[in-house]
Amino acid sequence: MQSRARRNDLAPSRHRRENAAVPLTPSLPISRREFLQRSSSALIAGSLAHAADASTLPLVDIHQHTNYGGGRDKVTYAPVLPPPRQDGDLVGHQRALGATQTILLPSGRPVARTSTHQGRANGLDSTCTGNDDCLAVARRHPGEFFFGANEVSDLEDAPAVIEKYLKLGAVIIGEQKFGVECDAPAMRRLYALAADFGVPILLHWQTGSYNHGFDRFHRMLAQYPRTSFIGHAQTWWAHVDAAYVDDQRNLYPRGKVKPGGLTDRYLQDYPNLFADLSAGSGLNAFARDPEHGRAFLERHQDKLLYGSDCTDVNAAPVQCSGARQLAQIKALSPSPAIERKIRYETARKLFRLAG
Numbered sequence: 360m361q362s363r364a365r366r367n368d369l370a371p372s373r374h375r376r377e378n379a380a381v382p383l384t385p386s387l388p389i390s391r392r393e394f395l396q397r398s399s400s401a402l403i404a405g406s407l408a409h410a411a412d413a414s415t416l417p418l419v420d421i422h423q424h425t426n427y428g429g430g431r432d433k434v435t436y437a438p439v440l441p442p443p444r445q446d447g448d449l450v451g452h453q454r455a456l457g458a459t460q461t462i463l464l465p466s467g468r469p470v471a472r473t474s475t476h477q478g479r480a481n482g483l484d485s486t487c488t489g490n491d492d493c494l495a496v497a498r499r500h501p502g503e504f505f506f507g508a509n510e511v512s513d514l515e516d517a518p519a520v521i522e523k524y525l526k527l528g529a530v531i532i533g534e535q536k537f538g539v540e541c542d543a544p545a546m547r548r549l550y551a552l553a554a555d556f557g558v559p560i561l562l563h564w565q566t567g568s569y570n571h572g573f574d575r576f577h578r579m580l581a582q583y584p585r586t587s588f589i590g591h592a593q594t595w596w597a598h599v600d601a602a603y604v605d606d607q608r609n610l611y612p613r614g615k616v617k618p619g620g621l622t623d624r625y626l627q628d629y630p631n632l633f634a635d636l637s638a639g640s641g642l643n644a645f646a647r648d649p650e651h652g653r654a655f656l657e658r659h660q661d662k663l664l665y666g667s668d669c670t671d672v673n674a675a676p677v678q679c680s681g682a683r684q685l686a687q688i689k690a691l692s693p694s695p696a697i698e699r700k701i702r703y704e705t706a707r708k709l710f711r712l713a714g
């Protein structure tokens with residue numbers, strides 16, 4: 360019963376954005392029983408907050424954004440209230456979370472075309488800003504904030520734009536969150552560029568919306584062995600389950616996991632593939648079946664990366680999926696050594712960050 364209440368927190372409905380903050384108060388009247396369930400959930404969240412805050416271990420957060428989480432008009436995608444999180448609040452959030460090093464992932468430039476769903480994907484389907492903003496925050500906080508390089512995948516000059524920021528010190532390409540086939544010529548250019556610069560590329564997998572063809576992705580993993588790929592988001596995590604049938608109406612599947620899903624097999628078979636644990640999709644994949652989750656952490660212990668990808672300001676677990684994810688990693692890691700790998704050791708190696 361507790362788990363039911365928690366699942367409601369962890370698995371957003373398909374109508375809610377993957378990274379929207381969880382509301383503090385329920386919008387509908389609730390029964391006494393449900394109230395008690397939610398209260399015990401809050402107690403658990405409280406103790407988890409303590410656990411997360413109390414850690415003195417380093418933490419590399421590989422997935423955050425500038426100007427994140429603002430409102431947008433549903434038709435024109437123009438900014439509306441509430442305002443997005445400002446840079447000062449982003450820095451405060453990362454420190455409250457305990458992140459010692461944070462990687463900021465830029466959006467591409469705003470354009471209306473098929474690959475951006477005529478503008479829906481601009482701002483990474485939110486209000487996130489681009490290369491220059493991420494670079495500026497990183498420059499103000501050297502050693503603490505790092506930046507990625509990004510552009511709309513199928514714009515003619517995407518490789519040139521991305522290369523410019525890689526030369527300025529970007530540590531990753533992404534977040535690639537556009538409506539393109541994963542094996543399209545446009546994407547292949549970026550995979551080759553990532554290998555040339557020795558940086559990973561991060562893909563947001565969401566059937567029907569972003570990066571199409573997950574069942575064919577193994578061909579890219581095989582054809583670009585020098586490229587490090589990082590998988591992220593709903594379709595990526597839904598496919599830990601061998602019983603999952605790809606479905607854009609079922610992006611947060613529930614219940615026990617049948618081991619050996621596509622994601623599991625890809626991670627097993629390709630040394631150049633890593634997983635980003637961030638957001639509601641990452642939380643759900645472990646919360647739905649903690650026993651499987653623990654075995655998954657054991658199996659792929661050298662390929663898992665912590666990310667927050669949340670929009671809140673205070674890093675309080677009731678709203679902050681990043682804080683809940685930290686607690687989940689602590690709770691499910693088979694050993695302290697594995698927890699350290701996930702929190703910072705693997706990221707430091709992959710991104711070549713100083714310790």
Ligand SMILES: [Zn+2]
Binds near residue numbers: 668
């Ligand atoms: Zn993101």
Ligand SMILES: [Zn+2]
Binds near residue numbers: 674
């Ligand atoms: Zn947060």
